[in-house]
Structures are given as C-alpha cells and as structure tokens.
Amino acid sequence: MERCIINLGDRSYPIYIGPGLLNQPELLQRHVKGKKVLVVTNTKVAPLYLDRTIAALKHGRFNVEVESVILPDGEKYKDLPTLTQVFDKAIQTHMDRRCTFVALGGGVIGDMCGYAAASYLRGVNFIQIPTTLMAQVDSSVGGKTGVNHPLGKNMIGAFYQPQCVLVDTDTLNTLPDRELASGVAEVIKYGLIRDAKFFEWQEKNLEALLARDPATLAYAVKRSCENKAEVVSLDEREGGVRATLNLGHTFGHAIEAGIGYGGWLHGEAVAAGTVMSADMSLRMGWIDETLFNRALELLKRANLPVSPPDSMNIQTFKSIMAVDKKVADGLLRLILLKGSLGNCVFTGEYDPKALDQTLSAFCKS
The missing domain is CATH 1.20.1090.10 (Dehydroquinate synthase-like - alpha domain)
Known part of the structure; x- marks a missing residue:
C-alpha cells in the first residue's frame, strides 16, 4: 500500500493507494466518525462493491448503523434533483451531525456525495472511495464538490475536504475500457x-x-x-x-x-x-x-x-x-x-x- 498526504494543516488527510484495500476494514474505520454512516453509490457500482463496503464499515463494530442510497448512473444525473435523493435518505434515516457520508463510485458520485456532506446539517464528515481511474487520479482528491447546472458544468458546489481517500486499485478491474481511457x-x-x-x-x-x-x-x-x-x-x-x-x-x-x-x-x-x-x-x-x-x-x-x-x-x-x-x-x-x-x-x-x-x-x- 502507498500513502500520500494532502497537507492542509488541521484538515490534512491521507490518500491510501493499493490493491485489496476494501478488504482491510481498519483503514476505513479509522476515519469514520459517529455511529451512523450513509453510503452514496450508483446503480452500476452498487452490485459490485456496496456489500463489501458495508461489511468493511461494520466489521467488528456491532453498534454502527450503515444505510445506503443508490443513485442513477451517469453525468446527466449530476444535478440538484438527484442530489435531493441523498438528503431525503439522510433525513429519513436520522443521520446526525456526527454521521459520516461515504462516496462509493466515480467522479459524479464523489462530487455529489461531497457536496451533500458539505450541505447536510451545514457539514458532516465524509470519505471518498473512488472506483474509476478518473476519480482515483483527480476528482476524489482536493475537496472540489458540486453538481452541474444546465448552463454550465460544476457551477453549484463547495470546497469541502474528506477525512480520507481510499483507492482500491482492484476496482479498476471492472472498469470499461472507455472509462479507463477517460481517466488516462x-x-x-x-x-x-x-x-x-x-x-x-x-x-x-x-x-x-x-x-x-x-x-x-x-x-x-x-x-x-x-x-x-x-x-x-x-x-x-x-x-x-x-x-x-x-x-x-x-x-x-x-x-x-x-x-x-x-x-x-x-x-x-x-x-x-x-x-x-x-x-x-x-x-x-x-x-x-x-x-x-x-x-x-x-x-x-x-x-x-x-x-x-x-x-x-x-x-x-x-x-x-x-x-x-x-x-x-x-x-x-x-x-x-x-x-x-x-x-x-x-x-x-x-x-x-x-x-x-x-x-x-x-x-x-
């Protein structure tokens, strides 16, 4: 496993990079705050990695409540109406100020989950688990979050840093060739x-x-x-x-x-x-x-x-x-x-x- 640091003073955080990191629950758990977790993912990634992520979050921790919201896949859904689904799930499941949002997916999911975390209760913790090369090398790192507007890309958003970025390079094995090239x-x-x-x-x-x-x-x-x-x-x-x-x-x-x-x-x-x-x-x-x-x-x-x-x-x-x-x-x-x-x-x-x-x-x- 490789590790590098985003150095932002008291908001600094690590990026973990390597194969099989989703099978190392201690990495994920050390950055989870509170007893409630909301995993935000999409219809393409959920069947592949949602169960494994939930298992890692719960491993050895019987008092942790993990919920999930599965959004439609695609850039065209990176908008305010789709973002509302995240807020709906958070409110319905009583996510509190100490909860942690987890972004499980590519750049669209990372940007939307991060912006939801920045906005919900005026800011809750969140973790990035990028599953595309694009997200692993760029969008998951640095705290830029947001959604698109019909008149411009990423026009609505916030700078909001995660607790950590967990890059399991094994997730690239299921990435279509076209999306791999996009990340390149x-x-x-x-x-x-x-x-x-x-x-x-x-x-x-x-x-x-x-x-x-x-x-x-x-x-x-x-x-x-x-x-x-x-x-x-x-x-x-x-x-x-x-x-x-x-x-x-x-x-x-x-x-x-x-x-x-x-x-x-x-x-x-x-x-x-x-x-x-x-x-x-x-x-x-x-x-x-x-x-x-x-x-x-x-x-x-x-x-x-x-x-x-x-x-x-x-x-x-x-x-x-x-x-x-x-x-x-x-x-x-x-x-x-x-x-x-x-x-x-x-x-x-x-x-x-x-x-x-x-x-x-x-x-x-």
Missing part, C-alpha cells in the same frame, strides 16, 4: 503541466497502463495523486496555481455542456480540450511543434478524441465559455502550455485572435 486523459494532463518525467514515463508505459498492468496502474495513480496533493496543499481554493490542473477543461466543459451531459465522458472532452489548448499555445509561439505533436500522439494512443464533435460550432463554444468559472471581471482566463514540457500558465493575457483561430480550426462556423 487526466493522467496525461499532470505530465504536460508540471511533471515532464511522468509524461516521459507515460510515453513508454501507455500500453501497459491501458492493459491494466497492476504495477503500472498503481504508479500512475500514485504519481498523479502526489502531483495533485502538492498543488492542493499550495492553493486549496484555486486562487492561482491550482487552476493549472484545469488544462483543457475550459474547452472540455464547453463540449460537455454543448452536446448534453453524458454525451461524452469527462476525460474524452478534456482530451479534445487539451489538444485545443495546445493548438492555441502553438499559435502564440509559446510551445514548439514537437511538444504539440507529442501531446497529440499520446492522446491518440490512449484512444481518446483529439477534436470536438461536429455538432460544436464556434458560437456554442463562446457562449458556454463566457460563463466558465475561470471568468473574472468579464475576462476568460485559460490554462495554456508555455515553454518546455511540464510548464504551463493560467492567464488572461493571451491573443484573442489565437483563440478565434483555434476555434475556427476545430469547429464549423
């Missing part, structure tokens, strides 16, 4: 923005990663979490450096909202958005063609889309990006690659013509 998009992101050696490792080991080699998967998750832990410890609420973790996300979120949530997986949209960000960086002379081509080739090898769907036009991109969370004082700020591999900037000081040229290159008018 976020792994590639870390290499591009801040970890050149990690990117070079990915270039050498991508096929082993996609083939689910246990040691390769474990290293990819561990190194991704270490990168995110370092950034979150420096900038918990995304005032500066943490925003760089959103490489490709401004374009990607526009794709998700534009075609309808769930039409593409999050990592698929981020992959196309990453190529668009790299294209814009290239047009401004901030990176060279070699770096652009390396990023493009690695995403292609991961079986990820490298351009938006045909249904996305320039006006759709612009209208959705205008309400992006990174807009400040009416100015859209972007994360762009700049310099050598492993470097990027979060900036509003870019040539608007380059943005227009990128959108024109990838979209119909």
Whole structure:
C-alpha cells in the first residue's frame, strides 16, 4: 500500500493507494466518525462493491448503523434533483451531525456525495472511495464538490475536504475500457503541466497502463495523486496555481455542456480540450511543434478524441465559455502550455485572435 498526504494543516488527510484495500476494514474505520454512516453509490457500482463496503464499515463494530442510497448512473444525473435523493435518505434515516457520508463510485458520485456532506446539517464528515481511474487520479482528491447546472458544468458546489481517500486499485478491474481511457486523459494532463518525467514515463508505459498492468496502474495513480496533493496543499481554493490542473477543461466543459451531459465522458472532452489548448499555445509561439505533436500522439494512443464533435460550432463554444468559472471581471482566463514540457500558465493575457483561430480550426462556423 502507498500513502500520500494532502497537507492542509488541521484538515490534512491521507490518500491510501493499493490493491485489496476494501478488504482491510481498519483503514476505513479509522476515519469514520459517529455511529451512523450513509453510503452514496450508483446503480452500476452498487452490485459490485456496496456489500463489501458495508461489511468493511461494520466489521467488528456491532453498534454502527450503515444505510445506503443508490443513485442513477451517469453525468446527466449530476444535478440538484438527484442530489435531493441523498438528503431525503439522510433525513429519513436520522443521520446526525456526527454521521459520516461515504462516496462509493466515480467522479459524479464523489462530487455529489461531497457536496451533500458539505450541505447536510451545514457539514458532516465524509470519505471518498473512488472506483474509476478518473476519480482515483483527480476528482476524489482536493475537496472540489458540486453538481452541474444546465448552463454550465460544476457551477453549484463547495470546497469541502474528506477525512480520507481510499483507492482500491482492484476496482479498476471492472472498469470499461472507455472509462479507463477517460481517466488516462487526466493522467496525461499532470505530465504536460508540471511533471515532464511522468509524461516521459507515460510515453513508454501507455500500453501497459491501458492493459491494466497492476504495477503500472498503481504508479500512475500514485504519481498523479502526489502531483495533485502538492498543488492542493499550495492553493486549496484555486486562487492561482491550482487552476493549472484545469488544462483543457475550459474547452472540455464547453463540449460537455454543448452536446448534453453524458454525451461524452469527462476525460474524452478534456482530451479534445487539451489538444485545443495546445493548438492555441502553438499559435502564440509559446510551445514548439514537437511538444504539440507529442501531446497529440499520446492522446491518440490512449484512444481518446483529439477534436470536438461536429455538432460544436464556434458560437456554442463562446457562449458556454463566457460563463466558465475561470471568468473574472468579464475576462476568460485559460490554462495554456508555455515553454518546455511540464510548464504551463493560467492567464488572461493571451491573443484573442489565437483563440478565434483555434476555434475556427476545430469547429464549423
């Protein structure tokens, strides 16, 4: 088992990474507070891991009451009406201020359970058990929680940290290939923005990663979490450096909202958005063609889309990006690659013509 720490003073917490961790109940139990637990999961994950999670929570503890709520699966259900089901179950089962919410699932479940925990009784404890690569390397780490709004992704939410993140890499054995590739998009992101050696490792080991080699998967998750832990410890609420973790996300979120949530997986949209960000960086002379081509080739090898769907036009991109969370004082700020591999900037000081040229290159008018 590997362990890394999100260093946030008295709100610091561990990330446990390794195979078979759901079979080690002491890990989970040491972070449970109170005698009431609510496990939030979905229809896809529940048949696979809910019973094992409940058994771990109850193991040797006969005075613990564990309830569960099973939500529909999919990004299109990451909304306020579905979130209400969590509150309904919590109230109906008399969850109190000392209760613990447990998120068992991918990024949608983690974000929704975390936001429910932040809001219920003005804040209760919660634990993340991510079961997708996307959630394990990104969304479960750092305390960003929330739901989508029809006009924008993750527009309603809160920064709220868990007690721990338990990454059982065995759960990736049941993950569909498409969702595994979606998570790889976020792994590639870390290499591009801040970890050149990690990117070079990915270039050498991508096929082993996609083939689910246990040691390769474990290293990819561990190194991704270490990168995110370092950034979150420096900038918990995304005032500066943490925003760089959103490489490709401004374009990607526009794709998700534009075609309808769930039409593409999050990592698929981020992959196309990453190529668009790299294209814009290239047009401004901030990176060279070699770096652009390396990023493009690695995403292609991961079986990820490298351009938006045909249904996305320039006006759709612009209208959705205008309400992006990174807009400040009416100015859209972007994360762009700049310099050598492993470097990027979060900036509003870019040539608007380059943005227009990128959108024109990838979209119909």
